[in-house]
Amino acid sequence: xxxxxxxxxxxxxxxxxxxxxxxxxxxxxxxxxxxxxxxxxxxxxxxxxxxxxxxxxxxxxxxxxxxxxxxxxxxxxxxxxxxxxxxxxxxxxxxxxxxxxxxxxxxxxxxxxxxxxxxxxxxxxxxxxxxxxxxxxxxxxxxxxxxxxxxxxxxxxxxxxxxxxxxxxxxxxxxxxxxxxxxxxxxxxxxxxxxxxxxxxxxxxxxxxxxxxxxxxxxxxxxxxxxxxxxxxxxxxxxxxxxxxxxxxxxxxxxxxxxxxxxxxxxxxxxxxxxxxxxxxxxxxxxxxxxxxxxxxxxxxxxxxxxxxxxxxxxxxx
Numbered sequence: 001x002x003x004x005x006x007x008x009x010x011x012x013x014x015x016x017x018x019x020x021x022x023x024x025x026x027x028x029x030x031x032x033x034x035x036x037x038x039x040x041x042x043x044x045x046x047x048x049x050x051x052x053x054x055x056x057x058x059x060x061x062x063x064x065x066x067x068x069x070x071x072x073x074x075x076x077x078x079x080x081x082x083x084x085x086x087x088x089x090x091x092x093x094x095x096x097x098x099x100x101x102x103x104x105x106x107x108x109x110x111x112x113x114x115x116x117x118x119x120x121x122x123x124x125x126x127x128x129x130x131x132x133x134x135x136x137x138x139x140x141x142x143x144x145x146x147x148x149x150x151x152x153x154x155x156x157x158x159x160x161x162x163x164x165x166x167x168x169x170x171x172x173x174x175x176x177x178x179x180x181x182x183x184x185x186x187x188x189x190x191x192x193x194x195x196x197x198x199x200x201x202x203x204x205x206x207x208x209x210x211x212x213x214x215x216x217x218x219x220x221x222x223x224x225x226x227x228x229x230x231x232x233x234x235x236x237x238x239x240x241x242x243x244x245x246x247x248x249x250x251x252x253x254x255x256x257x258x259x260x261x262x263x264x265x266x267x268x269x270x271x272x273x274x275x276x277x278x279x280x281x282x283x284x285x286x287x288x289x290x291x292x293x294x295x296x297x298x299x300x301x302x303x304x305x306x307x308x309x310x311x312x313x314x315x316x317x318x
């Protein structure tokens with residue numbers, strides 16, 4: 001099968017289109033023909049030598065977690081998803097091969113029926129980012145009346161956080177660049193702050209929660225966020241490693257704080273599918289590349305200005 005692989009860590013040009021053996025589905029796994037996959041920041045970090053590189057058994061490696069495609073084989077005859085069904089989900093790179101390939105074996109716990117309203121390109125943009133947003137909001141106990149701040153709100157995870165939080169009845173303050181303000185308001189943000197002109201910690205206070213998708217890698221965003229949370233409020237941070245001193249700083253400030261790492265969950269994906277098909281939530285796809293253009297997709301995501309998600313077209317839909 002065709003796959004986009006790396007033979008060593010390095011820059012985007014390490015990604016190359018090649019032929020690799022067709023994977024074998026075992027136990028509870030389905031074999032899925034991947035139509036579309038999305039690109040996540042962890043993919044670029046791993047390709048470059050950080051991320052989950054330390055768990056590699058060797059090269060070549062196929063990256064990619066998100067996928068949308070068609071079931072080729074099911075674990076058993078009465079399994080709810082059968083050959084021909086359109087599905088989407090999340091692979092477990094590097095425990096399994098990734099979704100930058102024509103075929104993918106995936107555990108039944110990681111795959112759900114694709115939302116009927118979405119194309120495969122759109123559906124591939126959902127699993128990792130939406131599951132991350134869902135989990136972070138659950139940790140923050142967001143509900144009706146929650147006053148919360150979302151950093152990097154127009155990105156892959158952030159644009160789902162805003163939509164889910166709006167659906168849950170929260171009052172959402174979002175940070176973003178000026179070009180994304182209208183976008184964020186359409187998603188449901190009640191207030192939008194331009195991080196280039198407004199110091200959020202000078203205009204906000206007493207919030208119940210912060211969803212921090214930046215940490216301290218830029219302008220001490222994480223540390224400054226503690227100043228806007230009420231006593232015993234909560235800050236939820238991802239990606240891990242972006243703010244090593246978070247726990248100590250939060251404890252000193254009397255604020256609860258935790259990192260979050262996403263895990264596949266077909267049951268939650270089913271709930272997200274229901275919201276998508278009801279028109280409550282919708283992914284935004286910023287750019288679509290052919291699988292052979294994976295290096296360009298990685299260059300784009302490394303610029304850090306993606307609105308929503310970047311998608312790779314892996315194989316024909318039919």
